[in-house]
Amino acid sequence: MKDRQQVLSRTKTLKIDGHDVSGREDETILDVARENGIFIPTLCQLDGLSAHGGCRLCLVEVKGSSKLLPACVTHVAEGMEVVTNSERLIEYRRMIMELIFSEGNHVCAVCVVNGHCELQSLAQRIGMTHVTVPYLYPRRVVDASHERYALDRNRCILCTRCVRVCDEIEGAHTWDVSGRGIEARIVTDLNQPWGQSETCTSCGKCVNVCPTGALFEKGKAVAEMSKKRAFLPYLTLMREKRSK
Amino acid sequence: MIGDELIKIAQAEQAEKAQYPHHIHVCTGTPCLASRSDMVKQALEQELEQSGKARLCRVKGVGCKGLCAAGPLVSVEPDGILYQGVTPDDASVIVASLDSTPVKRLQCSLEMPFFKRQVKIVLENSGAIDPESIEDYIAADGYQALFHVLTMMTPAEVISQITKSGLRGRGGAGYPTGLKWSTVAKSHGERKFVICNADEGDPGAFMDRSVLESDPHRVIEGMAIAAYAIGASQGYLYVRAEYPLAVDRLKTAIRQAKKLGLLGENICGTPFSFNVDIRLGAGAFVCGEETALIASIEGKIGQPRPRPPYPAEHGLWGFPTLVNNVETFANVAPIIRKGAEWFSSIGNEKSKGTKVFSLAGRVVNNGLIEVPMGITLREIVFEIGAGIPDGRQFKAVQTGGPSGGCVPAQYLDMPVDYESLLEIGTYMGSGGMIVVDDTSSMVDVARYFMEFSMTESCGKCVPCRVGTAQMYNLLDSIAAGTATLEDLALLERLCDVVKHASLCGLGQGAPNPVISTLRYFRDEYLARIRQQEVV
């Protein structure tokens, strides 16, 4: 009986886009929205990895808060009223997506993940038809020194999923972000070629969590590569069980 | 260390002082040192020695006197004579004048509004005591507040005093300090931490550096009182590595305080223990943001994380952590010593006490000033600052640095307080105040700050990382006269997105200089655009 009360007190009821929903206090707005089939766009977030909060696509309005809050890290609270689809949010998401496209050199037509790309399909889904901000056309270095994989920084959106999966799941911490601002880029070890990395275990987790064609398997031609992510929730679940 | 000992040290120091009829104070702040005040000090000492007056006069290095642009500054006490632009060659005339009339040629009037209009709480010891001598600080009532707090007050009483005083955070946003302390005090955690934010990265701002260089013990005392109030036993002073003198003086101060038992185990014979360590920042502006600062102390990459949870609940290594600015801590001891009522009688309704500003740009008196909250900008610029040089016209004051905005002439009579500044589209910030005259273009001012935000963006979130770069490019082409009206419209859309979608205060504040200059000086933008359309 006591147990049940504890569970109940930890359950929060809230409103998302006018729907009454409920969630546990350790769940985020994003978790609860997904459980209830409410779509919130995300890119940096990936189940099984720590939260990053960097892409800002999941921003939502919460009544009583003057600031927009990232759904991927904001925990639910009793009586919360969340809006995920206001005009303002839709406009911001589109602009953020355009900024992402303007920052790199995203040429879908020649990309290994064309048709299986999270960035591409999300851009379509949120209705981005063209890019209204000037393209920055950065010069970025490709690293093909690893025997099985390659990194094309032109397609990197700095979501840091590779950094997190390598550190948190594989435990190798081969990847990191170097530089700051618009100069930031991902590097292996202390900015050595990937092929010379002493920490990389060649497990390929980074390649599979990468939402774009930035990290890919060698030998795949245009549109040939799709990513396998099912391992992640499974691994994290197993670990949670073991640590209990 | 017990109370009697504090009094003994103070008395010994005063007795030592009383042996000399004259005291010469040489400013040894960074600006004066840069114009070789150390050599002036040496020359004065030599001259006293050679002229046999060494027993009549003591030479002391002191902290910043404020009028930095006129350095090296030297004062003769107790006569209250201030000399400016002193060179080592002037040592002989100054020493010769000790018992006769002051040296007119070098004298700087203390009657000028620059000195008269200031009210000093944070800077009360700056320029008066030797920052490298704990005895000098104790003789100026130093560590009395800490002793009083530890022996006579409960933590809750301390917090209540700070709350009553109306003190608000001087790091920028003006969050009520008492409220922050009580939140940390109430948060559960095996350990708690106090962090002093001395990362001061705003271009042109040097308030915190000056406080640390001139009166380091005041900040340490404030931190110790805060630690007692919230239940912390470890503190960190996060100082940017570009402030070597401040770091040296803090190290000396910490060592001295430990030696006298004012830091360490069982302070003042009570069960309270507190230690302070220095952590150096590598000079990234974003590391002044509290969550990035905490990550940096933890040895991680200096990037902010989404808040909540706030550091008050989940801070350094996951423990409840109090983060306050240097100037905030510097206000604590005087509030305890003189009372919350005294403090809240200074300032205006919602902003209490004083604020230190570094006054820079196109204004006659550049330097460090401390003024009561609620003073008008006109008084600051035209009285304390003595107006605009070379007969030029005032155009605007930029406050709040790269996250702030500008105040045009029509608002010169606005009181300087947190709310009023927000109302007109800028904000208090940490205390940078840059005066702009009619020779400068506001588009250039906006572009300058955007370049700063762009290069200082950490790169973690998309709106700030890409948005600041896009906005900078647009401002650059507007400045170059190659932009169209569509570009201007895009700039405004970007301002909106970056302000509201960025992860931390850096991105959220980055558009402000643009928004504010567009609000008051839109014609300057349009003038650059039309030129191009005519061509």
Ligand SMILES: Cc1cc2nc3c(=O)[nH]c(=O)nc-3n(C[C@H](O)[C@H](O)[C@H](O)COP(=O)(O)O)c2cc1C
């Ligand atoms: C980009 C950025 C830079 C900051 N830099 C500083 C700084 O240099 N010094 C400081 O005290 N606060 C700085 N802050 C504010 C801190 O995050 C924090 O609010 C402050 O240290 C709290 O102290 P206070 O309550 O005493 O003002 C900065 C904030 C941002 C967003």
Ligand code: FES
């Ligand atoms: S998914 Fe929430 S910020 Fe990226």
